[in-house]
Amino acid sequence: MARIVVIGAGMGAMATAARLAVAGHRVTVYEQAETYGGAVGRFERDGFAFDTGPGLLHLPAVYRDLFVKTGREPLERCVELTQVDPASCHVFADGTAVSLPNASRAGIVSALDAALGGGAGARWGEFLNRARDAWDRSRRPLLEEPLPPDVKPFARDPYPAERTGPLRRRAATLADVGRRELRDPRLAALLESHALAYGFDPATAPASAAVLPYMEQTFGSWYVGGGMRALADAVHERCRERGVEFVLGARVTDVLVKDGRAVGVELDDRETVGADHVVAGAPLPALYRDEVLAWESTDEWPRHQHTVRTGRVTVCLALRGAREEDAAHRTVVHSADREDELDALARGRLCDRPTVVVLRPDDARLRPDADHEAVTVTATVAAGGVWASENLWNTVGGPAVEAFADRMVEAAAAAVPGLRERLMWRVVRTPADTFRETGVFQVPGPALAGARGALLPAANPAPLDGLYFAGGWAHPGGGLAHAGMSGALVAGLIVEGADFRGSR
Structure with a gap:
């Protein structure tokens, strides 16, 4: 039985801890916050409750596998899991709307x-065929296997070239796919909204980001009763049932090294804790920037998604009045000025007309009574570099934030009838809140092939022997499902060693 220390209590870290505990190891999790769950947070006030992180679950099989492998009680006995139908509604810049x-x-x-006419469905279906090819080529190596030492093969984009007569043209970016293959600004907006939802700029994201809408539309979108925080509660409880010890409010300040190997951690009260393995579930940039892991120059940092410089603004809305029975759970209201939105992401500013995702769960546990409704509105925004001094959110003033939130709420009115008249109060959360809670402003995206390997996260085995990376900044990247996959990979590497070749 090995002694294992886990830094952080995010979803990837807890998924790792539960699997290692079941394998017979003694696992202790140290979390600097006073709660667990990482980005899967919750805000509560006056009987209203809001998810402050992911609002829907894709690829629920990841957590089904976690619960099966860590105990006899399956996921559906621990949380209420239902498919959302329609999966999403989209309101485009020209006012056209469609429910999918x-x-x-x-x-x-x-x-x-x-809704769109002109063979729009056929063009989208043809695009999904090509996206499926990219998914089939990249699914196992980018989701289910540890990254190999040589990642050069992943620099090539798996999205197939489009045949145009006797020639083939390869799209360089996701925006190219929308422009060349979909040939309708509304379909292009539909495509690009999936990249934005994961924090990718469609103008720079590789064409392989096509796997994101394919994944969602193939495997579905699911809601956890009581909000996504209920999933974090269930994973935490499963860890505790398997003997994992949690120490909350305990900040790890150093990883101890002896003879070139991680042998424990030091806490902020100078206490040291020995370990046979250390799993770092905290965001990788924060670990290096705060010198929890030793380094002399950024060249020593492991590869990570350094080109992702986006975060989230979320507005929590407390509304009077009942939710209409036929309201969509999720509505995407697309920007009326796509060029300005993408330019704002590239230049590090706030745009005038953001694309917003409006979540309106029909869940009595999130509202004080049937005559009120809890709604969240989210936009992807520029979040700058990993150094706090370089970040937009250290300089943007309160009036600018409130004005941007005003514009988000104005856009959301297209999805919520009578929104302005129903609004009781609102709370605005920005990348500055993300930094306060996680140590980084950015939200990492899932691993993507192409882009010369720039969107590959850190490999799970760290450069230091005995140290492993889990969570959204580690392979296979950000997103609730991907974080769960990282837990399976790290646990496999520790239990089975270098011979581990991935989940089956």
Whole structure:
């Protein structure tokens, strides 16, 4: 039985801890915050409750596998899990709206044809065929296996070239795919919204980001009853049932090294804790920037998604009045000025007309009574570099933040009837809140091939022997499902050693 210290209590870290405990190891988790869950947080006030991180779950099989492998009680006995239908509604810049059914390709094609006309559904279906090719080529090496030492093969984009007559043209970016293959600004906006939701700029994201809408529309979107925080509660409880010890409010200040190997950690009260293995579940940039891990120059940092410089602004809205029965759970209201939005992401400023995601869960546990409603509105924004002094959110003033939130709420009115009249109060959360809670302003995205390997996260085995990386900044990247996958990979590497070749 090995002694294992886990730094951080995010979803990837807890997924690792639960699997290692079941394998017979003694696991202790040290979390600097007073709670667990990492980015899967919650804000509560006056009987209203809001998810401050992910609002929906994709690829629920990841957490089903976690619960099966760590105990007899399956996921559905621990949380209430339901498919959202429609999966999403989209309101485009020209006022056109479409509702897309959950995990039904034929239904999606039909809905797009009916709403957009002109063979829009057929073009989207053809695009999904190419996206499926990219998914098939990259799924196992980018999700289910540890990254190999040589990642050069991942620098090539797996998204297939489009045949145009006797020639083939390869799209350089996701925006190229929308422009060349979809040939409708509304379909292009639909495509790009999936990249934005994961924090990628469509103008620079590789064409392989096409796997994001494919993944969602193939495997579906799921809601956890009581909000996504209920999933964090369930994973935490599973850890505790398997003997994992949690020490909250304990900040790790140093990873101890002896003979070139991690042998424990030091806490902020100077206490030292020995370990046979250390799992770092905290964001990798924060670990290096705060010198928890020793380094002399940034060249020594492991590869990570350094080109992702985006974060989230979330507005929590407390509304009077009942939610209408036919309201969509999720509505994407697309920007009326795409060029300005993308330019703002590239130049590190706030745009005038952001694309917003409006979540309106029909869940009595999130509101004081049936005559009120809790709504969240989220936008992807520029968040700058990993150094605090370089960050937009250290300089942007309160009036600018409130004005941007005003514009977000104005856009959300397209999805919520009578929003302005129903609003009781609101709370605005920005990348500055993310930094306060996690140590970074940015939200990492899932691993993507292409882009010369710039969107590959850190490998799970760290450069230091005995140290491993888990969570959104580690392979296979950000997102709730991907964080759970990182837990499976790290646990496999510790239990089975260098011979581990991935989940089966």
